[in-house]
Amino acid sequence: MKRLAGIVAGWLTESGIEHEGPLTLTRVGVGQSNLTYAVADGTGRPDRRWVLRRPPLGHLLASAHDVAREARIMTALRDSEVPVPQVIGVWTVDEVPMVLMEFVDGLVLDRLEVVEGVAEPTRHAVGLAVARALSLVHTVDLEATGLIDLASHKPYAERQLKRWSTQWQHSKTRESADLETLTARLAAAVPEQRELTLVHGDFHLRNVIVRPEDGSVATVLDWELCTLGDPLADLGTLLAYWPEAGEPGAGLLSFSTLPGFPDREEMAAAYLEASGRDGSALGFWHALGLWKIAIIAEGVLRRIQDEPRNRAAAYAPTVDQVDAMIAKALETLGRPSTPAVSSTPAVSSTTAVPSTSAAPTTQTTPKA
DSSP: OHHHHHHHHHHHHHTTOOOOSOOEEEEOSSOSSSEEEEEEOTTOOTTSEEEEEEOOSSOOOTTOSOHHHHHHHHHHTTTSSSOOOOEEEEEEETTEEEEEEEOOOSBOOOSHHHHHTSOHHHHHHHHHHHHHHHHHHTTOOHHHHTOTTSSOOSOHHHHHHHHHHHHHHHHOSSOOHHHHHHHHHHHTTOOOOOOOEEEOSSOSGGGEEEOTTTOOEEEEOOOTTOEEEOHHHHHHHHHHTOOOTTSTTBTTTBSTTSTTSOOHHHHHHHHHHHHOOOOTTHHHHHHHHHHHHHHHHHHHHHHHHHOGGGOOSSOOOOHHHHHHHHHHHHHHHHSOOOOOOOSSOOOOOTTOOOOOSOOOTTOOSOOO
16 A cells, blocks of 8 residues: 555646645545545645545456546536536556545545434435435536447446346356346336436445535545436436335445435435426336346455455445345335326436437447
């Protein structure tokens, strides 16, 4: 780590950013994918802090953990309504890409002790702010930001089913008949896609920084899975990461079961009101979100099994938790969908138009 600290100091100098040695790098967050480090200089000043992102250690699946692509997306969004950190630069160390970005002040609600320090009214405000911030992601002008070629324009659900089924085959630690059943049922229930927008791909409570004074969203993090697709997929993912009392995932997915946080119905209503979208297909997207999270969690188990240093400080998933998410997805898919629906007419973001065409020939580093 000392060697890397010296390299990062060189990047700061190259970028014309004032700092004093020695730099310290501290692993932060409970994320089990790309590794994140807080960087501080020798003065200890709060304005002399930065964040470093790099892929996990060990063998990686093709196209996964692309931090350079993540940096491109955040840079493209700097002039949009979506709050993102400023990217300082992308460098390579021993053939591993690394991204250095600004440090954004605020709270990341990823640990119980942090969440318990937030008053219940603020927790409620946080939940609604997160849902509304998601609606901003889906207003991004793809042409103006240069993100129109970020991924395929083919129907999103089919792309997700293909991609994550492949991920499961490559990263599973065991066989799961329930997962196979769920995959087949999802494939048979795909709704018609009406829009094409930017999709964050992993939008949830731990991937935002919030302001402690009012619960508003200061910045949106972790754009690793960002792609183009159906905006309701993001809402389904958010709801999948938002367990309610008695459901699996409390602590592992988020602390939304604690008093004060809005329930899923209120979260969905806040998003649908802000976006003007119809939520009639939301049951499918919620189930797909749970399915995807279960596969991601299985991949985390595999990476920890292969390289124990990838384990974060807390909240590594267990096989039982993965199986519980699969069971919850089967239950969700089998239940009639009656989500809240916005009372305002459905609208599309600037470049969100139905498309089943092939990906543009200028497409770069596509993500499903």
